[in-house]
Amino acid sequence: MSTVIEQALQARLVASAPRMDVVPTVLRYDPADPFAVRMAFPAPATLEGVEAVWEFSRELLAAGADAPAGVGDVRIRPFGHDRTVVEFHAVEGVAVVHVRTGEIRRFLARTERAVPSGCERLFLDLDRDLAQLLRDAH
Template sequence: MNAVEQYARAQIVTDADAPQAADREAVPVTLCYDAEDDPRTVTVRMPGPGKREWPVPRALLERGLRTPVGSGGVQVWPCGRVQTVVEFHSAQGVSVVQFETKALTRFLRRTYAAAAATEPVPH
């Protein structure tokens, strides 16, 4: 199986689907990748009611660790040296989530390893 699932602690800065708390506690966000299903996309699942998940191009997430980038309803940019912000736009509004960059980097490394494991071996 060439799927990767990793929990990452993240701060939800703004959330279109939930009331804002005065203190921003870290919440568990699930990062998912399935090399056999879609090798170019990762999924970010947020806690809360309903199906709260967004597909994100893996290359976009990786580029966003170094420079501001966006595609469709997803924007990613570095925030200082140790944080990365991911912004999701939907019909309900905008959700902004702040991750530790090293957690995203670790997840991306694992996705590349899983993708390499699915590639056919040359004869």
């Protein structure tokens, strides 16, 4: 059984007004899904009033902390000395949050201890995944 890694963050939601709202956010990593991280936003912070969870690659998060990365729905880039910008692109619009880079690096270090980069395939349960895929196909 794998241990899910979670880290609470204080993200600053960038709005069109010149203010930034602080939003409690959780980064989540499950070694059973070793390539992905999830960033969850609480219901009060979303337009729909329900928790929003974005899933993207751990590799993207690591790359974006050092240089602009991503061309799809999630884009990440450094901002200043100690911030990282995460952009979420959806049909409804774009949400932009600032997160402390040190918090991202601490989270990534914890995930590396659980599943070293390059070893993710060793943590996949292909038999289980195939059985689930076949079960879902019926």
